Amino acid sequence: MSGPTAGAVPTLELEDIQGTVLRRRPDVYHGVYLLYRIDDPAAAKRSLREVLPEVTSAADWDRPRPFTLNVAFTYRGLARLGVPPGSLASFSPEFRAGMAARKEVLGDLGASDPGNWPPPLGGPDVHIGVVIIATAPEGLHEPVAAAGRLAGVSLVYRLDVGSPVTGREHFGFRDGISSPYLLGSAERSLPGQDAVQPGEFLFGYPDESGAAPAGPAPDVLGRNGCYLAFRQMHADVAAFRRYLRDQARSPEDEELLAAKIVGRWRSGAPLALAPEHDDPDLGADPTRNNDFRYHDDPRGLLVPRGAHIRRANPRDGLADTVVETGIHRVLRRGAAYGPLLPAGALEDDGAERGIIFIFMGASLSRQFEFVQQVWLNDGDFAGLGPEQDPLVGNSGGAGVHTIPARPVRRRLTGLPRFVTVRGGEYCFLPGLAAIAWLTALPDPAGGPSAAPHSSTSEDDR
Structure with a gap:
């Protein structure tokens, strides 16, 4: 990796940086x-x-x-607070x-089109976002009650999230394993973590x-501060289970196919280190489960070149290309919502999950949008032509996933x-001093009028 990564470690102003940027959830x-x-x-x-x-x-x-x-x-929210033009x-x-x-760039088409998002997501009424995390349900009572007493605002959306009792997301996979290490973040890096300069994110x-x-000035x-992309994504767990069952040659093959789709x-055990069989001890060991190339x-x-984790983070898989993977990394925080589909169920129960x-990052276009458009929704970067990400791609029934093998490859x-994308918003996550600055702004002339809103074109990216 080029750049100053091996140089002096910067000192981060931890007291001013919002915690969710640098600190993992429990x-x-x-x-x-x-x-x-x-x-x-x-x-407000x-x-x-x-x-x-x-x-x-x-x-x-x-x-x-x-x-x-x-x-x-959001941009509208900043304008409502009186941020100068x-x-x-x-x-x-x-x-x-x-x-x-940005739906064309992000591939939010068909069922994922913003026209299908339930309000208020994607509309003009989302101005402030608050996320509250606690280790126990009772820990939420005080901050949620305090948020409910906020003056000058209306609550337009609430979604309860958490870590499922299984410790895995709805498709059944251990989540949140891979993340870049920000130099100067005061946390020790884990084996396999890419060390990245903090200016990529802050x-x-x-x-x-x-x-x-x-x-921003x-x-x-x-x-x-940094930019933040918020995405609510519905998981069709029943469809995933049915597809695996229909394609697999045996229950063991079903698990292998699932692993070949995700990587x-x-x-959580990576195929790169456990190619033949699952290894739960490896999957649960943070000192080993991400240490591979x-x-x-x-x-x-x-690991198929089109597998989900290889697309989301190609690591050194693009070393012989012009792509600098370090400038396209994102910080990610995931949370499950909705009830688990009962084990073994092959039909959807109608619940939203x-x-x-x-x-999070310093550039929505170079980081989040690039990964979404080029690495997840396009196969050309890995020599896979029109193939999309097999798990989160927007293929709509026509998707293809190539699994290399000897003597003959396998193709799903x-x-x-x-x-399916249910909605999302682009936000700015400011430092604490910036929040104080926002609260001291004079009210916009003319009172609480609608915030200005601009659009952008493909050429602006």
Whole structure:
């Protein structure tokens, strides 16, 4: 990897960085996502000033606490709070446009089209996002009650999330294993983690080029902040189970096919290290379950080149290409919502279930949108032509997934849509000093009028 990664380690201002950027959630947790519309900007800013002491920073993360709380804002929300036009214009075009307007880039088409998203997601009424995480259900009571007393806003969305009792997401896989390591984050890296300069994710620090990327202006607004992409994704678990059953030659082959689609066994054990059989001990060991590369598997005989984890993070699999994988990494936080489909059930029960994904970084277009458009929704980067990600691709019944093998490869065809986007938003996750700055802004002229909104085109990316 090029860039200054091997140089001096930067000092991060942990007290000003919101904790969810740098700190992983506990293995077992309960949480809630809340979205608000700003009705009275002046009252909303007073409420935010009262909430600010409860916003969790990245400092002293190991200190026992009943809950963590973090706050983000959409472009419309920032405008409603009175951010000056010049500052609003300093945000990236895709952030100003919003996620719904970027549907062609993201592949949010067909059933995932924003026209099918239930309100308020993708609409004009989402201004503030709050995420609260606790290790026990009772830990949510106080912060949720406090959030319910916010003045000048209306709650327009609530979704309860958490870690399923199985410890795995709805498709049955252990989640949240792979993540980049931010230099200077005060956490020790795990074997297999890529060390990445913090400017790839946070404004105010050098990125992989050695320079600090331009962030929102003024500096107090942008520093220690990052962009955040919020996605609610429905999981058709029954369809996944039926497809595996119909394609498999045996129950053991069913599990192998699932692993070849994802790149890991359900336990989290990577195919790169356990190609023949699942290894639950390996899957549960954070010192081993992410410590692998693809340099000795160029054809994908162990991990198919189109497998989900190889697409989302090609590691060194693109070493002989012009692609610099380090500048396309994202920080990700995932959470399950909805009841588990009963074990063995092959028919959908009508319940809404899925995953909330949060992607964080300094560039929506270069990181989140690039991964979504080029690595997940296109097979050309891996020499796979029109193939899409077999798990989260938008193939709609015509998907193909190639599994290299000797003497003859195996090809899965007719892949249905296993994941449908239910909605999403582009947000800005500011530093704590920036939140204080926002609460001190004068009210916009003319009172609580509709916030300005701009759009962007493909040429703006």
